[in-house]
Amino acid sequence: MEYKKGDRVKHPKINDWGLGEVLEDSNTESVRVFFVGVGEKVLSLKYVQPMKITGDEASHPVLDNLKINKSASGIKYQSLPQSIQFFLAQFPEGFYGKKFREHEREYKNKAHTLAQELLGQVPYDSLLETEDYVEIAKRALKIVNATNLIFPNEKMSLKDGLVEPSAQKEFAVALHSLLYGNGVLEKRFVAFAKVLEKIEAAKWTTATYFLFIVDPSKFMFVKPTITQYSSELCGFEINYKPQLNWLTYKSVLSFSEYLFSEISDLKPRDMIDVQSFMWCIAPGTYQSA
Known part of the structure; x- marks a missing residue:
């Protein structure tokens, strides 16, 4: 045959x-x-x-998104059952144990609660209506500083980029559209990415952090190295490019949804759990994040 x-x-x-x-x-x-x-x-x-x-x-x-690693990274395919065992070796009680809560879940939950308080749709709508762009920028930076997910130099780039009133306005409008706009996500994401490029803060961490921390039921955070590593480990093509682009983020969302489905026996609550799982499954690379 x-x-x-x-x-x-x-x-x-x-x-x-x-x-x-x-x-x-x-x-x-x-x-x-x-x-x-x-x-x-x-x-x-x-x-x-x-x-x-x-x-x-x-x-x-x-298989529908198959990536066969041909780079010199040395990353070898690891099946999901193997990855689950690796995760459970670090967190024997899974997503609901004390260790996971203290190392991975608690501080992200707090940041999510803070984001809802400061830039949930109701307070955000009110701030935008009164054109209080300074306060929106201030609150966005406070949310960014609530976790260690974004590198310090990238936090500084965002802060420096939001000094001018015109930049604060563009950022505030684009971020509101990204989080709560009615249009398709692709256009909202691309528009937000263009604003980040304009203020010289166009990093994957910054571009995806707000969606993730405001609504972790749907959206994933992208930290390039570990996102690439975990996807290659799973043989899943995420079409990664350093420059912000919709195809990469769309692919990451598909990868995240795949993981959420495949680890259903562990009962993940949302993408916070999935993001932590991604960090944990790569042998020798795990650290709290």
Whole structure:
């Protein structure tokens, strides 16, 4: 049997390997396949004939966004069951234990509560109506300083960028639109990114922090190194570029939703839990964040 690049297959005897995707056209002797359960395998066609899968059964979030790491980073694929075990080795009681609450959850919850108090939709609407852009900038910086998620130099760039009244106004209007606007998220995100570029504060952390901390039920925070690491570990393409862009953030949201679904047995509450999980699953890289 011949196999073409992109074919979806399963091993006829090893169910734990799950669904796979053929990575290149097979030759007469072997076929190279990426399986969700174990990563990349080269199968001898003399002994194994993978079963071709079509239709709805052939769809999987990882394979639909598959990234095979070809860089020198040395990051190897790690299945979700492996990642869950790694997470539980650090937090045996999972998302609801004391250690997780103290190291990961509590300070982000406090920042979320502060963000709702200072720039929830009702107070934000009121400040915008009275054109109190100075106060909006002040409150935004206070929310930023409530956690260690954004690097100190990036916090300083935002603070420096919000000195001029014109910058405060543009930032206030764009941030309100990002958080509470009626238009599609893509346009709101791009508009906010342009304002950050104008005030020389265009970093992924700053661009995604407010969505995440105000509404962690939907949105993910992007810290480039660890977001890339965790996505590569899971074989999930996030189309990362250093410059702010919608495709990368859209891909990160898809990756986050995939993780939320796949770790459902751990009962994650929101993207705060998922973001912490992303930090924890990479061997040797974990630190409280």
